[in-house]
Amino acid sequence: xxxxxxxxxLIPPSPLEDRPAxxxxxxxxxxxxxxxxxxxxxxxxxxxxxxxxxxxxxxVVVAFxxxxxxxxxxxxxxxxxxNGSMTKLLGRAPKRLxxxxxxxxxxxRAQRAMTIGSVLRSIxxxxxxxxxxxxxxxxxGVALAPILASAGVLGIAIGFGAQNLVRDxxxxxxxxxxxxxxxxxxxDLGEASGTVEAVGLRIxxxxxxxxxxxxxxxxxxxxxxNKSQGYAVAxxxxxxxxxxxxxxxTELAGTTAVERVAADDIASDVLEAPEVLGVERITSEGVVLxxxxxxxxxxxxxxxxxxxxxxxxxxxxxxxxRPLVYPRATTEAAEPRP
Numbered sequence: 354x355x356x357x358x359x360x361x362x363l364i365p366p367s368p369l370e371d372r373p374a375x376x377x378x379x380x381x382x383x384x385x386x387x388x389x390x391x392x393x394x395x396x397x398x399x400x401x402x403x404x405x406x407x408x409x410x411x412x413v414v415v416a417f418x419x420x421x422x423x424x425x426x427x428x429x430x431x432x433x434x435x436n437g438s439m440t441k442l443l444g445r446a447p448k449r450l451x452x453x454x455x456x457x458x459x460x461x462r463a464q465r466a467m468t469i470g471s472v473l474r475s476i477x478x479x480x481x482x483x484x485x486x487x488x489x490x491x492x493x494g495v496a497l498a499p500i501l502a503s504a505g506v507l508g509i510a511i512g513f514g515a516q517n518l519v520r521d522x523x524x525x526x527x528x529x530x531x532x533x534x535x536x537x538x539x540x541d542l543g544e545a546s547g548t549v550e551a552v553g554l555r556i557x558x559x560x561x562x563x564x565x566x567x568x569x570x571x572x573x574x575x576x577x578x579n580k581s582q583g584y585a586v587a588x589x590x591x592x593x594x595x596x597x598x599x600x601x602x603t604e605l606a607g608t609t610a611v612e613r614v615a616a617d618d619i620a621s622d623v624l625e626a627p628e629v630l631g632v633e634r635i636t637s638e639g640v641v642l643x644x645x646x647x648x649x650x651x652x653x654x655x656x657x658x659x660x661x662x663x664x665x666x667x668x669x670x671x672x673x674x675r676p677l678v679y680p681r682a683t684t685e686a687a688e689p690r691p
Contacts, residue, residue, distance in 0.1 A: 405492050412492070416485035423477040431470035469529055472554065518555070520572035525554035528571060534579050539651055541578035545569050581650035584624055587657045590633060591642040591664060594674035602642060602673050603629055606664050610644055613663040614656070622652035627660070639676030 491497060512519065529552070534540045538549045540559065547561035557574070559567045589610070593602055610627035614620065625647040633643035644664075648656050668675065 408492050409489050412485055412488050416481050420478055420481045423481070424474050427470050427473045427477065430473075431466045468552070468554065469526070472526065517570075517572060521555040521570050524571040524574065525552075525557075528552075528557075528574075528577075529554075533577050534581075538579055538581040540580065542567075542569055542574050543576060546578075580653075583650065584647050585650050585653040587646040587648050587653040587660065589644040589646075589657055589660045589664065591644070591668075592638075592676055593640045593642055594676050595639060597640065597674045599632065599640070599642075601671075602668070603631060605667055605671060605673065606642060606644060609664050609667040610646070610660050613660055614646060616659075619652075619656055619659050622648050622656055624648055 487497060490500070528534075534549055534557075535552060536549055540546065540549055542557070542559060545559045545561065545567035547559045547565075547567065549557065550560050550566070551558040553571075555571060557569045557571060559569060561567065591602075591606055593599070607627065607629040610629070614623045614627055623646060627644050627646045630643045630645060633641045635641075644660065646653075646656055646660070667673075
C-alpha cells in the first residue's frame with residue numbers, strides 16, 4: 354500500500370518549478386534561450402554567450418571591413434601604377450615611362466603593378482586574419498602567451514630553413530619596386546643574358562640568343578645590366594691598315610654613316626646623328642676607327658650591321674686599305690646580338 358508521501362514522490366516536477374529563476378524574466382536572453390532549448394546551463398549562461406557572440410561578430414565584421422578597405426586602396430594604387438599616375442607621383446620611374454607609353458611598356462607596367470598588388474593583398478589578408486583570430490581566441494579565454502611563443506619559435510625555424518626562398522621573394526619585391534627590368538628588356542644577369550620573358554617574385558625567365566630559356570632565382574642576381582632602358586648606343590669599330598689616310602677614312606666613314614642612318618629602314622630607330630670618335634686604338638695588326646650612334650633600346654645591333662655593311666662598301670669603293678689580319682674583336686663586337 355502506497356502512503357500519501359510516497360505518492361507525491363512519484364509525481365514528476367512541474368516544468369515551471371524546474372526552470373531557472375531567470376527564465377521568469379520575460380524578454381531576457383535567459384528566457385529566450387530556455388524557451389527554445391529548455392536547457393538549464395544554456396539559459397543561465399545566455400547573457401555571457403550573447404555578449405561574447407556580439408563581440409566576436411563585431412570583430413569579424415570589422416576584420417572584413419578593414420580587409421575590404423585595404424584591398425580597395427591597393428587596387429587603387431595598382432590602377433594608378435598601371436596608367437602611370439602613381440609612377441609619376443613617386444618620381445622614381447625612368448624617363449622611358451614618362452615619355453611615350455608603348456604597348457610593351459604598358460604591358461610591363463601592368464604586370465609589375467598587378468604582381469605587387471597581389472602580394473600586398475595577400476599580406477593584408479594574412480595580417481587581418483591573424484589579428485582577428487587572436488582577438489577571437491582572447492574572447493574565449495584562451496591563453497595566448499603559449500600560442501604566440503610557439504608561433505615565434507616555429508617562425509624562426511621556418512625562417513632558417515627557408516632563408517633562400519625568403520631572400521628570393523624579398524629580392525623580387527625590391528626588383529619590381531625599383532623597376533630594374535621587365536618583360537621584353539634585354540638584360541645581362543651575369544650567368545644568363547638575353548630577353549626577359551617573365552618576371553616573378555622568385556624566378557626571372559630569360560631567353561638567350563640561342564633560344565635557351567634560363568630560370569634565374571632573384572636572390573642570386575647580384576648585378577643587372579639592362580640594355581633596354583632609355584636608349585642604346587650602336588658601336589661600329591672599323592679596322593684600318595697602318596698606312597691608311599686617317600683623315601680621309603674618318604671623313605668617308607662619317608659621311609657614309611650619316612647617309613645610311615637617313616635611310617627608311619633604320620631612320621626610325623636612330624635618335625641622334627652618328628658621332629665619329631676617331632681612332633680608338635692602335636695594335637700591331639692595324640688601327641681601329643670608332644663610330645657611335647644613339648638609337649632606341651634594342652635597335653643597336655640592327656643599326657650596327659647596317660652601318661658596318663655600308664661603310665665597308667664605301668671603303669672598298671675608295672680603296673681604303675684594311676689590315677691583312679683584323680684586330681682582335683672587342684667585347685662589344687663579340688657579345689651575342691639578337
